[in-house]
Structure formats: structure tokens, C-alpha cells
Amino acid sequence: MNQHPHAWQSLTNGKIYVKNIFKALAEVDPSNADAYGQAEAAYLGELDSLDTWVKAQFARIPEQKRRMITSHDAFGYLGDTYGVQILSPTGVSTASEPSAGGVKKLIRQINQEKITAVFVENISDRRMIEQIARESKVRVEGELYSDALSTKNGPASTYITMFRSNVDKIVAAMNQ
Numbered sequence: 809m810n811q812h813p814h815a816w817q818s819l820t821n822g823k824i825y826v827k828n829i830f831k832a833l834a835e836v837d838p839s840n841a842d843a844y845g846q847a848e849a850a851y852l853g854e855l856d857s858l859d860t861w862v863k864a865q866f867a868r869i870p871e872q873k874r875r876m877i878t879s880h881d882a883f884g885y886l887g888d889t890y891g892v893q894i895l896s897p898t899g900v901s902t903a904s905e906p907s908a909g910g911v912k913k914l915i916r917q918i919n920q921e922k923i924t925a926v927f928v929e930n931i932s933d934r935r936m937i938e939q940i941a942r943e944s945k946v947r948v949e950g951e952l953y954s955d956a957l958s959t960k961n962g963p964a965s966t967y968i969t970m971f972r973s974n975v976d977k978i979v980a981a982m983n984q
């Protein structure tokens with residue numbers, strides 16, 4: 809589950825990347841090392857605040873509800889860092905639209921596991937989404953930002969807004 813390209817979904821890892829980036833900048837441009845040091849400290853401070861906020865969001869959710877189903881196997885790091893259990897959907901692959909039987913399996917899984925946070929980005933058929941909502945009483949959510957940021961004017965144009973936007977969506981879905 810914890811493939812390397814998704815490691816930035818933990819702020820603990822994000823902070824290590826930030827330190828490495830600023831270290832490299834100061835090495836190639838030593839005359840501005842002080843300015844890089846100040847920028848680094850400010851940005852790490854922002855990430856610390858964000859980390860505190862994320863922990864507070866998940867801490868308010870009972871452990872039983874702190875679970876999600878996602879078709880994109882990208883959130884193992886987030887799960888490990890913030891105590892969220894991540895499950896893969898049954899009956900649905902990331903490759904193609906699910907069949908009617910696949911959707912039935914997913915509904916059974918949602919009901920059996922009592923999970924309300926369901927992010928299955930590859931179902932585009934409205935009728936299937938509505939069927940899941942009807943038969944499981946769970947609203948299937950769209951995409952979380954996992955591998956890349958949004959466009960410049962989108963809701964996740966920076967690392968910080970990406971993280972905040974994902975956590976907002978996940979927490980809202982868990983609170984359904």
C-alpha cells in the first residue's frame with residue numbers, strides 16, 4: 809500500500825522533503841543561505857500548524873468511523889500517520905467502469921463494514937452512484953488529490969491547500 813510516490817500524503821514526510829529542498833538550495837546558492845533558512849523555518853511552521861489541525865480533525869471522529877474506502881491506493885501514508893484505516897473497494901477496479909455485479913459487491917462491503925467515507929473515482933455512471941447512495945445510504949465522493957496538485961486556480965494548487973482540501977472531504981464523508 810505505501811508506494812513511494814504517495815509519501816507526501818503524510819506531512820511528516822512532507823517536512824523531510826522541505827528540509828532537503830532548502831538544504832539543496834542553500835548549497836547551490838550559498839550567498840542566500842540566510843534567506844533560504846528563514847523561508848524554510850516559516851514554511852515548516854505552516855506545515856506544523858496544518859499537521860496539528862489535521863490531527864484535531866481526525867481526533868474528533870470516533871475510531872470506528874475513522875475508516876475509508878478508496879479506489880486509488882494512495883493514502884497508506886495518510887492512514888498510518890493519522891490513524892485512518894484504508895480499505896480497497898471490492899467489485900471495483902481502477903481500470904474500468906464497474907459492472908452491475910461489481911457495484912452490488914461494493915454496496916455489500918459498505919454496509920457490512922459500516923463505512924461512510926467512500927471515494928471511488930472511476931464510477932462515472934450517475935445511475936450507479938445513485939444506486940450506491942440508495943442501497944447503502946452513503947454518498948459516494950469523487951476524487952481526492954493524491955499524485956498531483958490541481959490547476960493554479962483549483963482548490964488544491966499548493967501542497968497545503970491540497971492537504972486541507974483532502975482532509976476536509978474525508979472528514980465530511982466520515983461524519984455523514
Ligand SMILES: [Zn+2]
Binds near residue numbers: 813814881955
Ligand atoms: Zn497514485
